[in-house]
Amino acid sequence: MPTPVMTVSNLRTSFRRGKEWIPVVKDVSFEVHAGETLAIVGESGSGKSVSALSLMRLHAAETTRIEGSVKLEGAELLDLSEREMRGLRGNKIAMIFQEPMTSLNPALTIGDQISEVLIAHQNLSLAEARRETLVLLQKVRIPAAEKRLDEYPHQLSGGMRQRIMIAIALACRPKVLIADEPTTALDVTIQAQILELIKLLQEEENMAVVFITHDMGVVAEIADRTLVMYKGEAIEHGPTEEIFAHPARAYTRALLSAVPRLGSMEGARAPARFPLVDAETGQPVEMAPVANTVAENPTPLLRVRNLVTRFDIHGGLLRGPAGRVHAVENLSFDLHAGETLALVGESGCGKSTTGRTIMRLTEARSGSVQLEGREILGLSGEALRHMRRNIQMIFQDPFASLNPRIRIGEAIAEPLLLHGIARSKEDARARVADLMVKVGLQADMASRFPHEFSGGQRQRICIARALAMEPQVIVADEAVSALDVTIKAQVINLMLDLQESMGLAYLFISHDMAVVERMSHRVAVMYLGEIVEIGPRAAIFENPQHPYTRKLLGAVPIPDPARRGMRRGLSNDEIKSPVRPASYIPPTRHYIEVSPGHMVQQWGADWDETASAA
Structure with a gap:
């Protein structure tokens, strides 16, 4: 069997909190070969992104301790000095991050940012680097590549910015490409383009790809092997087809059960709940069918x-x-x-x-x-405020929707008191407790601040706040x-x-x-x-x-590993x-x-x- 390009053995990453070291990644081991894609999957907090940053040694050295072994073509990365590591980053091992806008310098042109990598690692002149940059932009299928050289990141769409990040990562033809949630923030059609592009470039360069995601549909389309992480540990590892067909761990079965599958509703008349599996026991959670809720009133x-x-x-x-x-x-x-x-x-x-x-x-x-029957667009003042009792909004980012300085109970109670729905503070507290239970949270959690909740819990809080108005x-x-x-x-x-x-x-x-x-x-x-x-x-x-x-x-990714060899045909359309x-x-x-x-x-x-x- 060929020698792996990268071998990771017993990787342990700990963060310092005061005088204590808190382990976040615990004894993770895997290897990846040239031309192969390994997917590391798991939910937020599972340790997958921390593992990727540990491989690149991008954590702050003062507050992070990385142990174990990370070998790239036989060389131990954890023993290298920071100067030696800088020589490898972007050269032999490169990374694509989740949010390209925060990874690109808004004050530099696209051409300058790619050229910088080539000048630093390949010792090219400015003119040579610019010519090579143009070739890279064409390689990642950027339309009108020569014109884009002198544009700034804000002038490009999200999909095009992600292509620029791929061009930077591939500038020095790395042996290993780490892609950390590179499509999560993208629309489904742009996501399909980026996935197809990564597959094509991998074949051209024979790269090893470590693809980090929580989307099992993406995993099925792109990964040869899959490693499942849960609470900092690698709990399951094997060929992607085997993981999907015969998941051994309860958590893996829970992940797969929650994946929305396009076409699963064929023939159904009403919406349907997701068939969940308990992550600890692996047993299906009982779900009643959804009743027809649409009023007969025409x-x-x-x-x-x-x-x-x-x-x-x-x-x-x-x-x-x-x-x-x-x-x-x-x-x-x-x-x-x-x-x-x-x-x-x-x-x-x-x-x-x-x-x-x-x-x-x-x-x-x-x-x-x-x-x-009442016109909304002409309302103002008290009439408009009263209308908003009947129409409420839940926003995409629950953390940005909540005041970080106000306790959750106060945030939910505020509109109740403002609109006179609650007669007193005691009545408001009782209503808040009832709403917290209704959205699947504990009543005593109302005394906490937004940062003390997970993303899913914060979204439940935003739903509770919307329901407070009885809309x-x-x-x-x-x-x-x-x-x-x-x-x-x-x-x-x-x-x-x-x-x-x-x-x-x-x-x-x-x-x-x-x-x-x-x-x-x-x-x-x-x-x-x-x-x-x-x-x-x-x-x-x-x-x-x-x-x-x-x-x-x-463009919707289908969670079926049998489709992995299929090619959608790369489109540059935005x-x-x-x-x-x-x-x-x-x-x-x-x-x-x-x-x-x-x-x-x-x-x-x-x-x-x-x-x-x-």
């Missing part, structure tokens, strides 16, 4: 008609608008009591702006939003996209439970098509501020008509810009009904170019 609870939201782009001092962002363009839909309508699409399509406009956190240019409609803006797979499944099951018991209507904003399939009654697909297809969930997922809908569904000249007049759109309630925007052969033409 009058919608929320009616949106011809909604338009635009943002002016000013050209300079005292000048009129040079252009406009057409964020939401002529949007219309209904939402009934007890129903979930999912708004789906890539970043920049206008789905979050739609939610914020309905909440009046962003002002509409024109259109109508009615709640139980009819909840706008959930990417409410589960930042959560680990099992926590995501638990929160979605909670939302379905609450909908069933309280008759809530959800406007569920997401780019995760597999989650949407399980959660929703109806689906609206957005592209550049417009709805291009809307209809019952089964119609959208089983009979998609619009090319953009089919593109979204085709979502088009919604920016238009100030004189732009949107064309009139026409829709056809292909089945009851299933409406599709008419398009031509060049639908994407037409939709984005300025």
Whole structure:
């Protein structure tokens, strides 16, 4: 058997807290060969990212102790000086980080940042480094590569910035590439492009890849072998096909059970809870079927008609608008009591702006939003505050939504007292305790601060705060996209439970098509501020008509290792810009009904170019 490129034996990483050393990674061992992909999977806090940073020796030396053995082509990395290690980083071992915007220098051009690596490690002249940088940009399929050399990170989309990070990592043709959650923050179509790119470049360079993720669908598509981490330990390790087919540990079975599988809802009429497995025992958690919660009343609870939201782009001092962002363009839909309508699409399509406009956190240019027949867009003052009791919002980042200086109980009680729902502080405390239990937390946790909770618990707190107003409609803006797979499944099951018991209507904003399939009654697909297809969930997922809908569904990673050798075909497409000249007049759109309630925007052969033409 060939010698592994990297061998890790009994890796132990500890962090100093006061005079104590707290072990975070405990005796992890693995090896990876040239041309092979090893996936390290686990949820937040499992130790997978700490392990990756330990391999690169990127932890602060004063507060970190790394023990064991890490050998790269036979050389022991833990024995090297910091100067020797700097010579290896980016040269023989490179890393792609999760968030490219925080990894790139905003003050330097793309060309300068890649050239810096080549000059430092390859001793190239400035002119030689620039020529090689252009080759690298072309290699990672950056369109108009020569033009991009002199652009700054903020001028590129998230997908393009991640390609720049890959170009930097591959600049010196490393033997080992560590990819730490490189697609987690990306839309599903851009994620598919990045995964395909990494696979192609790996084949070209015969690199060993250590891919860190919590997404088992991604693991199935990219990994030859899989190592599962739980509480700092490697609890299971083997060929990916074997891990998926015959998981030996309860935690691995729990991870796999919580993965949303596109197509699993075929033939089902109502949403369905995720079939969870207990991470300690490996036993299935009993789940009752979801009852039909949609009210029979034909009058919608929320009616949106011809909604338009635009943002002016000013050209300079005292000048009129040079252009406009057409964020939401002529949007219309209904939402009934007890129903979930999912708004789906890539970043920049206008789905979050739609939610914020309905909440009046962003002002509409024109259109109508009615709640139980009452117009919302014209409300102000006390009438607007009263309306917001009936429509609440759950945001994507629960930590940013909570005041770090206020205890959780006070944060939930504040709107109860402000709106007069609670008659006294004692009444508010009782209601808070009841809400905490309702969202699956303990009542005595109300005395804690936000930083004392996990991400999933913080999102439950945000749900409790939204429920405090006893709303009819909840706008959930990417409410589960930042959560680990099992926590995501638990929160979605909670939302379905609450909908069933309280008759809530959800406007569920997401780019995760597999989650949407399980959660929703109806689906609206957005592209550049417009709805291009809307209809019952089964119609959208089983009979998609619009090319953009089919593109979204085709990019979803399928948790089936048998698909690992498949190639999707690499696309350089990015979502088009919604920016238009100030004189732009949107064309009139026409829709056809292909089945009851299933409406599709008419398009031509060049639908994407037409939709984005300025």
